[in-house]
Amino acid sequence: MLIGSIDIGGTKTMVGIVSPDGQILSKLQFNTERSDPKAWITHSCGRLKECIHSLGYDLKELSGIGVSLPGIVNRERNILVRTVYPEWNNLRAVELVQRLLGIHKVVIDNDVNACAIGEMYFGHRDLYRNYLWVTVSTGIGGALVCEGRLIRGYNGSAGEVGHMKVEFDHPLPCPCGQYGCLEAHGSGTAIKHYIEEEIRNNRIFSDLFDSLGLSKDAAGCARLAKDGNGTAIEIYRKAAVYIGRGLGYAVNLLNPEVVIIGGGVGSSLDILKDGILGTIHKTVNPALLPVDVVRTRLGYDAAFLGAAALVIDQMKTE
Ligand SMILES: [Zn+2]
Incomplete structure (x- = not known):
């Protein structure tokens, strides 16, 4: 076949x-x-x-x-x-x-x-039967599996966590037309925005990207964060807190056993995970914990x- x-x-x-x-x-x-x-x-x-x-x-x-x-x-x-x-x-x-x-x-x-x-079928397979699958890349998308079945919802958009509101005081515009969405604050696009904000007043940070030949985006920032650069770590931490906030709402509502993360930014889960889990633990009803956050096996x-x-x-x- x-x-x-x-x-x-x-x-x-x-x-x-x-x-x-x-x-x-x-x-x-x-x-x-x-x-x-x-x-x-x-x-x-x-x-x-x-x-x-x-x-x-x-x-x-x-x-x-x-x-x-x-x-x-x-x-x-x-x-x-x-x-x-x-x-x-x-x-x-x-x-x-x-x-x-x-x-x-x-x-x-x-x-x-x-x-x-x-x-x-091809990734974690039977290991999990209740999970939220979240892609973190340029945008943020989500899908929901309950008891081994994908839940599609009324028009196929169940589990779309990217448009939950995670920032009310200083909301950024989202491509969906709303403000303060998780996608606007925790995606690769948001990380790029935080980098641009930082380098306006931080020439050393800007020069660091240039000297290493790194693009001033989520991938370049991930490399600096993994090398221990404090500013890059802080930018990823900011995105991670927003992701954790959005996922926390979702966990309260849906009670998954795990959140599986994919996407280009999601491939840097090692530098996001502490911030995500820390925020989930502050947001979620303790009766629903623990909930783990893992990377997709499909890359x-x-x-x-x-x-x-x-x-x-x-x-x-x-
Ligand atoms: Zn939105």
């Missing part, structure tokens, strides 16, 4: 072939061209064909294709309802992939939902593997 995977993110797209036990047999990654979504799906399907042919197989040998998309997905109507890229709204993604590749079983979902399902490929897991998950319920 072979599964096709298409993971379209806001900046990168991955396509490839995955085995039922989560081995990546073939994968291509390229930057997402967002201006024409139908043309982009067509291009991605073409690259998927390259992947299957490179393994010496044909499309008809695929058991199905999973597609993860960066927005709200309506699984009954099989469309991408809403994204931050308006031209992608109401994209009939399933119909398009079915027609382009001649494969009936095409399953779509939101990228973070796909990550949470991927964790179930950078979480949404790509998650897309493949969507197919397995659907086959299981048929």
Whole structure:
């Protein structure tokens, strides 16, 4: 059995072939061209064909294709309802992939939902049955698994912790249109904002990035924090406290046994974890503790593997 995977993110797209036990047999990654979504799906399907042919197989040998998309997905109507890229709204993604590749079983979902399902099949697997899966990267997204089942909610957005309010006195604007959201205060974008604020009055900090050839963003700041730079550690601590605040609300409401963290900033969980856990412990009803915060086992490929897991998950319920 072979599964096709298409993971379209806001900046990168991955396509490839995955085995039922989560081995990546073939994968291509390229930057997402967002201006024409139908043309982009067509291009991605073409690259998927390259992947299957490179393994010496044909499309008809695929058991199905999973597609993860960066927005709200309506699984009954099989469309991408809403994204931050308006031209992608109401994209009939399933119909398009079915027609382009001649494969009936095409399953779509939101990228973070796909990550949470991927964790179930290929990551921590049966270790946890109640968890919140949170991606911390440019933005912050979340998905909720209860008793081994993904909870989608009314329009597919259950578990989206990124827009809980975590700052009321000095709220920053969020891409969702609100102010003070976790995404605005604890994401990679927020960390970049804190760096920019700091270097306005701290030339030494700015020069440090330059002298080491580091970008003035979350990744560069993580490197400095890991090297013991106090200012960088403080910036990460600030983000961690906000993340802990948002997760604390979620833990009170949902009672997960663990929060699984993915995403580019999430890969620096070692420097975030104390701040996150410290804040959770101050925020959460002690009866719900302990709750651990761990890294995904799927790494950078979480949404790509998650897309493949969507197919397995659907086959299981048929
Ligand atoms: Zn928001």
